[in-house]
Amino acid sequence: MSKIKIGLFGFGVVGQGIYEVIGKAKNANAEIVKICVRDPEKPRRIAVDRERFTTSVEEILDNPNVNLIVEVINDPDAAYDIVKRSMLRGIPVVSGSKTMLARHLPELIELQKTRHVALLYDASSCGSIPVIRNLEEYYDNDLLLEVKGILNGSSNYILSRVFDHGEPYGDALAQAQALGFAESDPSFDIEGYDSLFKLVIITVHALGAYVAPERIFTYGISTIHDSDIRYAREKGVKIKLVAQVVKVSEEHFTMFVMPEFVTPD
Secondary structure: OOOEEEEEEOOOHHHHHHHHHHHHOOOOOEEEEEEEOOOOOOOOOOOOOHHHEEOOHHHHHOOOOOOEEEEOOOOHHHHHHHHHHHHHOOOOEEEOOHHHHHHHHHHHHHHHHHHOOOEEOHHHOOOOOOHHHHHHHOOOOOOOOEEEEOOOHHHHHHHHHHHHHOOOHHHHHHHHHHOOOOOOOOHHHHOOHHHHHHHHHHHHHHHOOOOOHHHOEEOOOOOOOHHHHHHHHHOOOEEEEEEEEEEOOOOOEEEEEEEEEEOOO
C-alpha cells in the first residue's frame, strides 16, 4: 500500500492533534507533507519545522506527492473552496467543517459521485463517535423514522453543571470557557448552531433527506431563566439542548433544535 501523504489545512487544536497522532503512531503509513495556515509565525503549542508551513492553497493542491487533503479550518467559505477544488482534481478529502458541509452537502455528494473521489466527514458530527459510519453500515437496511439526541458537548456541560452541581448558568459558562469546552464567543454552541449543522448532516444519512439549515427552527440555551431551572428541579427533570428530526411522510419532516425537559435517566 502506498504511503498516505497529507496536505493539512488548518493547524488549530484539531490540526495539531492530527499532527501529533500521526507523529506518535508506530509504523504509521502516513505523513503530513504540508500545512496551510494564515500565519506561519504564530506561536503554537507544538514545534513544527517552519518549511512545513505554507500560506498558499495552490502549493498543496498542485503538489503531486499529496494524495489526501485534510481540512480542519474554521472558515466555512474557505473550507468549501478547498474541498471543492480538491475533489475536482480527484484528490480524496477528509473534512471536519460541519457548517460548510451542512450548507453544501448535496453538491459535494454529487461531486463525489461524478468525480469518483472520496469525501469523508465523520469528524464533522459528534467527534470521535462514528455516527455517520454507523448509520451507513449498520442501519442502511433499517427504516428509520426519527433521530433525537444531544449533539453539542459544550451546552451539555453547562447544563450538567447547572443541574448536577447547582452552579449558576453564568458561572457554568465561564467554567466551560476556562476549560476550553466553549469559545470566548460561545454563541455557536449555546445558540444551537453547532447542533443544527450536525442535525442536517445526520439527517442526510439517517433519513436520506437534505433540509437546508435556514429552514430548521433553532433556539439555544442562552435565554434559559432561573425560573425555568427552578421549575425543572421542582418537577424532577433537567433541561437539555435537544436536536430532533421526525419523518412525517416521504416529503415532510419535523426538525428542530431547542431546550427540552428530560428525565434524569
